[in-house]
Amino acid sequence: MIKIAIASGKGGTGKTFIATNIFNTLLKNQINAVLVDCDAEAPNAIAFFDARHTNTIDVTKLIPVIDINTCTFCGKCNEYCNYNSIFILPPMRIIQVIEDLCHGCGACTVACEFDAITEKSSPLGKVSTFLAEGNHIIIEARMKVGIMSPVPVIKDAIKLASNNAGIVIFDSPPGTSCPFIQTVSASDYVILVTEPTPFGLSDLKQSVDTLNKINKPCGVIINRSDIGNSEVKNYLQKQDIPILLEIPFSKEIAELYSTGKIVSETVPALGEQLYCLVKKIINLYGNSSN
């Protein structure tokens, strides 16, 4: 098995476009594949498939409930909390949990020597499973609106996919911070999708630096390859990072994509190119330990 993450620093470069088309082409070639939408803040992959919902699990965190009558207002829980989520005014006998700031680490519960803290679960989002044609699994991580971090939902979606024996495709969230890292660190290979513009290059560099830091091999797909300038190519050449594919801008692709169509169904050449590049990646990086 192999896990491939489709990622980019910059948003809107075509991550979901590539991820859904790779998944679709594997599915057409009857290769066992799972698509995991890890962009839990803005999950969109499922909209491209006619898939049947089979299962949803709730993702929760445990947050403290403080019993005012047992609490001695010693303040140790506040000392232990590294997220400033316990507000305490001992002289006024006021103590409150600021639930939005709480990360659910359990430190306050451990800190309390008077058994004044119990815990309740609080929703963070959902991980849903769908079946696309031929029983291919799509897993979607969806953060609840108003929650601060998508990471716990992403982690659970990745865990659910890790039982699978086939090719796992992660559609990664944008950026280079925690949600991105969670996703790429669970993968064997990262396909970075970029565009040849100054913004694209700047974010590509940031992504490559991050991947180097955690020793992940990567290759690049240049989307809308005929716009902008040649700086992205120069950079990749200097860094010795392979260009896996160049996709020129096409109004046809943009239109198909905007209506939720799988582009490679209409443009089979794209599907063939993606199929070949995935096969190459599997030959080089398959059967690793992640």
Add this chain to the structure above:
Amino acid sequence: MEIAVISGKGGTGKSSIAAAFATLNERIVIADCDVDAANLYLLFNPTHEEELVYITGHKATINYDKCTNCGICESYCRFDAISILNNKVIISEISCDGCFLCSHICTENAIYMVQNDKSKMYSGSFRNGKMVYGRLAPGEDNSGKLVNMVREKAKQVAKENNINTVILDGPPGIGCPVISTITGVDKVIIVTEPSISGLHDMKRTLEIVKKFGIEAFVIINKFDLNPKISMQIDSWCTDECVHVIGHLPFEPQIVEAMVQGLSINEFDSGLNISKKISEIWNKIKNPTPYS
């Protein structure tokens, strides 16, 4: 007045539009709150008048001279960051949330916390005023707090320089850094595009904006790439009483402007899109009833 430009979906044109707003006549403070992938400095090439180190958080580290591999820390960690491999306790830097709990419960005092201090905030001048931006070091965490710091600095700079308008260029998504970008701002501009993904993400973005009770305006960028979905967005917004303040055409010159380090309005103020952007800005700055 603080005006935030956000989108939900990435790549809809937030930064290009924010940059255009920032280069229409008046003096402005622009704050790049997309600290994960800051881009505006590429167009504005600001001077660095001030540079501050930002501590994004902490990571637990094991002192193996003291560690007895008892495994108590593993049982307490709720972030699956601690595992025991070949009788040795290992902490995954990626999963560690920096909560300090393991360092508190370790009976051997074998766990210490190390600061993440590679992220930075910069403040300086650009051709139309002042600019503040944050850059999260690769792989570092807690962008929301850095956004707060960028906004505080932007407000301070605005006050010191008698500038009335602060434009915040926000990150994509709807999580922590976005919440930090919009909390307490006067107006939010949501830039969307006519695709099912754009519409879906705009709805989630409006949900979060509504929670904060902030006045929101929608710009449909590249509306002509799919007029049908543009109309869907229009009618959805009408039903939800959200003001669509403008439709911008798809304009390939945006990329050319970016390559030259200019906003689209600086590049060519005569373009249809540039005129539209000026109109939208005037409407946002000087709202008239029934506009």
